[in-house]
Amino acid sequence: MTRKSGDASRSTIRDVAARAGVSASTVSRVLGGVYPVSAATRGRVMRAVRDLDYVADARAKAIAGVGTPTLAFVLEDITGPSFAHMAHGVEREATRLGHLCLVCSTEGDVRHELEFVEMMRAQRAAAVILVGGTADTPEYRERTHRMADSLASAGSRLVLCGRPPLDPGAPVTVIEYDNEGGAYTLVAHVLAQGHRRVLFLGGRADHTTALGRERGYLAAHRARGLTPDPSLLLHGDFTRDAGHRLMQQALKDGLEFTAVVAATDMVAAGALTALHEAGLTVPGDVSLAGYDDIPFARDLHPALTTVHVPYEELGRLAVRTALERTPGAADEHLLLGTHVVVRDSVGPPPSRSPR
Amino acid sequence: MTRKSGDASRSTIRDVAARAGVSASTVSRVLGGVYPVSAATRGRVMRAVRDLDYVADARAKAIAGVGTPTLAFVLEDITGPSFAHMAHGVEREATRLGHLCLVCSTEGDVRHELEFVEMMRAQRAAAVILVGGTADTPEYRERTHRMADSLASAGSRLVLCGRPPLDPGAPVTVIEYDNEGGAYTLVAHVLAQGHRRVLFLGGRADHTTALGRERGYLAAHRARGLTPDPSLLLHGDFTRDAGHRLMQQALKDGLEFTAVVAATDMVAAGALTALHEAGLTVPGDVSLAGYDDIPFARDLHPALTTVHVPYEELGRLAVRTALERTPGAADEHLLLGTHVVVRDSVGPPPSRSPR
DNA sequence: AACGCCGTAGCAACCGGTTCCCATCACGGA
DNA sequence: TCCGTGATGGGAACCGGTTGCTACGGCGTT
Missing domain, CATH: 3.40.50.2300 (Response regulator)
Structure with missing residues (x-):
C-alpha cells in the first residue's frame, strides 16, 4: 500500500489542478460528477486526487452553497x-x-x-x-x-x-x-390495586416534566374521588441519588404510604435501594413505580412497573x-403517546396497617 | 422588546456595512475588536448589527482561518x-x-x-x-x-x-x-472468597474490551495455580439481553459454577435477573460481579460488586x-487505572456442593 | 470543402468573511 | 505656517471552493 508521508499542509483544489495539468474548475467538475468531462481528463484528475489524498474543504463548499448541512x-x-x-x-x-x-x-x-x-x-x-x-x-x-x-x-x-x-x-x-396521560394511567393502575396513600417522588418542583407527571398523579386521584395528601408530594431532582435521599428521608420522617410513584426510573432505582436498606420488601410492604422505561428497569428487583416513552x-x-x-x-x-408497562413492583397494599 | 420580523435571508457583512455607511472591512474590524475604530463608527456599526440581527457566518470565518475549531x-x-x-x-x-x-x-x-x-x-x-x-x-x-x-x-x-x-x-x-488489570483484581477478589468455578460471561469473542477482561480472568486464576475450565467462558455481546439469555442458557445446560463475572455491568444486570428468575439468591447461591461501575450498579439487588472505570x-x-x-x-x-468497588454481590460460595 | 454543432475546458465572478497595504485627515510641534 | 505623525477607514487580494459564460477544436453533414 502507498502511504502518503505526512504532507502536513492540506492540499487545495488548485494543487490538484496543477498536478493534473488542468484548471481548478475542471477538477471541481470531475469531483462534482455531473458535468461532462472526457475520460482522459477525468483519469488524470482522479490520479492527482489520489496522489495528494485530496478532500475538498467542506467549509468552503458550504459557503458556496453545496455543503453537507x-x-x-x-x-x-x-x-x-x-x-x-x-x-x-x-x-x-x-x-x-x-x-x-x-x-x-x-x-x-x-x-x-x-x-x-x-x-x-x-x-x-x-x-x-x-x-x-x-x-x-x-x-x-x-x-x-x-x-x-x-x-x-x-x-x-x-x-x-x-x-x-x-x-x-x-x-x-x-x-x-x-407526561400527564402516562402518569394518569400509571397512578390509576396503582390506585386500582387498593392503595390510598401514594407517595409521589418528584423531580424538580418547577420542571415541566415533573409537573406534567404530577398533574397525572392528581388527576388519577380525582377521577376516583380521592384528594391526595399534599405532604405526599416530594421534590428533588432526577438522579438516582435524589431518589435514594428522598426515600430515606421519607422513611425517617415516618411518612405513611403504601406505594411510591417516582418521577423517573432513575429516581425509582434510588428509592428502591433505600427501601431495601430499610428492610422493606417491594411490592410486599410497599409498591413502587417509575417513568421512562429505561432498559435497566426490568433488571431491578422486583422488575419495575413503569411508563414507556418512545x-x-x-x-x-x-x-x-x-x-x-x-x-x-x-x-x-x-x-406522542406513552403506555404503562406492568411488571412486578406494584401489588396490592399490605393487609396490615400501612407503615 | 423589538422582534425582528422574519427577515428570511440572513444578512451579510456587506449589508451591515451599507446600513452603517462604512466598508465591510470596518465592520469586520469592529466585530473583531482589536483594530482601533473610532467610537462613533463603532456605534453606527453596532447599531446596524443589532438592527439586522447579524451574526458572521462561521463557515466563512473558518475558511479565512479564524473559525471555532x-x-x-x-x-x-x-x-x-x-x-x-x-x-x-x-x-x-x-x-x-x-x-x-x-x-x-x-x-x-x-x-x-x-x-x-x-x-x-x-x-x-x-x-x-x-x-x-x-x-x-x-x-x-x-x-x-x-x-x-x-x-x-x-x-x-x-x-x-x-x-x-x-x-x-x-x-x-x-x-x-x-481492562486486564481491573479484571485481574476483581477475579482475584472472587477467588479469594473461595470460589473455584467462576463463569465468565463475556462480550463479543474477538472484541478487545472483552478479551482484555478475559485475560485478567485467566491471569488471576493462574496466579493461584488454577486453570479455569474453558467451558466456563461464554460469549455474546454487551447488552443486558445478552447477559440474560446467556445466563438462562448456562442454567439450563446445567453448567456448574458458584460465581459469575460479567464482561460489563449491563451483562451482569441481565444475568442477575436470569438468576433471580431461576430462584437463585445472590450472593447466597451464586456470586456475581460486573465491570464499568455504571451508576445503576448500586441499585441492583444486591448492589453489584464491579470495577470502576473513569x-x-x-x-x-x-x-x-x-x-x-x-x-x-x-x-x-x-x-488509566481502574479499581474494584466492593459491594454486596460477591460472597463465599455455598457450603453445599455447587449447583 | 465549407458549415455548424456539440463536447470539453478555462476565465472570471461569486459565496462571506479577513487582513495587508495604503490614502486621508486632524493634530501637535518646530 | 508647514510638516511629520498617528489614528482611521477603504480598496483589493485572499481563503477554497462552485458555476455561468465563453472559446476552441473536432466531427458529421450537405
Whole structure:
C-alpha cells in the first residue's frame, strides 16, 4: 500500500489542478460528477486526487452553497438514559438524511444554552433541537421565542423536544410526549390495586416534566374521588441519588404510604435501594413505580412497573419534522403517546396497617 | 422588546456595512475588536448589527482561518452508559476549550466509520476521537493506520480511546484504561472468597474490551495455580439481553459454577435477573460481579460488586491530550487505572456442593 | 470543402468573511 | 505656517471552493 508521508499542509483544489495539468474548475467538475468531462481528463484528475489524498474543504463548499448541512442538538446532560436514547434517535435520523450532527450539553445553564444557539446560528445549522423539560416561566417563553425568531431569520429552525411549547406565533416545531396521560394511567393502575396513600417522588418542583407527571398523579386521584395528601408530594431532582435521599428521608420522617410513584426510573432505582436498606420488601410492604422505561428497569428487583416513552422515536421525529418541513407550512405540534408497562413492583397494599 | 420580523435571508457583512455607511472591512474590524475604530463608527456599526440581527457566518470565518475549531467523536452507540459518560467528558472538555463537537454513531459498521472519518477530514476537524473496543485484526490496524495518516496529512489528529493501539509509527494518540488489570483484581477478589468455578460471561469473542477482561480472568486464576475450565467462558455481546439469555442458557445446560463475572455491568444486570428468575439468591447461591461501575450498579439487588472505570475522565483526557499536543511531539499513549468497588454481590460460595 | 454543432475546458465572478497595504485627515510641534 | 505623525477607514487580494459564460477544436453533414 502507498502511504502518503505526512504532507502536513492540506492540499487545495488548485494543487490538484496543477498536478493534473488542468484548471481548478475542471477538477471541481470531475469531483462534482455531473458535468461532462472526457475520460482522459477525468483519469488524470482522479490520479492527482489520489496522489495528494485530496478532500475538498467542506467549509468552503458550504459557503458556496453545496455543503453537507448540519443540525444541532442541545441537551442538559447526555448521561441520563432517556436523553441518551433521544440523542441516538436524533443522530441516526440526521445521518440517514445526510446531515452532520453537533452536540452541546448545557449542564442546565441558560447562558450556555443561549451561547450555543447563537453559535449554531453562525454555523447556519439547518435546525436546532432543544431537548428536555425546563421551568416554564414567562422568562423562558420570552427567551425561547427570541431564539426561535432569531434562528428563523437566519433560515434555521428551532425544535422543542419534550420541552414546553411557546405562545402561538413563534416559528417553532414542538414534539412532546404525554407526561400527564402516562402518569394518569400509571397512578390509576396503582390506585386500582387498593392503595390510598401514594407517595409521589418528584423531580424538580418547577420542571415541566415533573409537573406534567404530577398533574397525572392528581388527576388519577380525582377521577376516583380521592384528594391526595399534599405532604405526599416530594421534590428533588432526577438522579438516582435524589431518589435514594428522598426515600430515606421519607422513611425517617415516618411518612405513611403504601406505594411510591417516582418521577423517573432513575429516581425509582434510588428509592428502591433505600427501601431495601430499610428492610422493606417491594411490592410486599410497599409498591413502587417509575417513568421512562429505561432498559435497566426490568433488571431491578422486583422488575419495575413503569411508563414507556418512545424516546428514540421522539428524537427521530424531531429531526424529520424539522428537516422535511416546507418553509411556508404551519408550525407542527406533535404529541406522542406513552403506555404503562406492568411488571412486578406494584401489588396490592399490605393487609396490615400501612407503615 | 423589538422582534425582528422574519427577515428570511440572513444578512451579510456587506449589508451591515451599507446600513452603517462604512466598508465591510470596518465592520469586520469592529466585530473583531482589536483594530482601533473610532467610537462613533463603532456605534453606527453596532447599531446596524443589532438592527439586522447579524451574526458572521462561521463557515466563512473558518475558511479565512479564524473559525471555532471542531472536534469529532465517533462511537458505536451512544445508548450504552459507559459510552454516554465518555461522550459527556468529551463534550465538556471540548466546549471548555472552545471547540464544537460533532457526533456520529457507526452502529458497528466499519463503512460508516470510514465515511465519517472522511467527512471529518473534509470538515478540517482538529481531532477525531474513535471510541470503544473492536476486533483487533491486521485489517483493523491497516485501515486505522491509513485513517491516522490521512487525518495527519490534513492537519488533524486521530485519537483512539479505549481502542486497541496501532503499530508504532502511526500518528495517533491512544488513551486506554486497564481492562486486564481491573479484571485481574476483581477475579482475584472472587477467588479469594473461595470460589473455584467462576463463569465468565463475556462480550463479543474477538472484541478487545472483552478479551482484555478475559485475560485478567485467566491471569488471576493462574496466579493461584488454577486453570479455569474453558467451558466456563461464554460469549455474546454487551447488552443486558445478552447477559440474560446467556445466563438462562448456562442454567439450563446445567453448567456448574458458584460465581459469575460479567464482561460489563449491563451483562451482569441481565444475568442477575436470569438468576433471580431461576430462584437463585445472590450472593447466597451464586456470586456475581460486573465491570464499568455504571451508576445503576448500586441499585441492583444486591448492589453489584464491579470495577470502576473513569469513563468521563477518559473522554476529557482524550480531547485535552489531542488538542494541547505540540505538533512535533512524540505520540502519547496513556493508560488509566481502574479499581474494584466492593459491594454486596460477591460472597463465599455455598457450603453445599455447587449447583 | 465549407458549415455548424456539440463536447470539453478555462476565465472570471461569486459565496462571506479577513487582513495587508495604503490614502486621508486632524493634530501637535518646530 | 508647514510638516511629520498617528489614528482611521477603504480598496483589493485572499481563503477554497462552485458555476455561468465563453472559446476552441473536432466531427458529421450537405
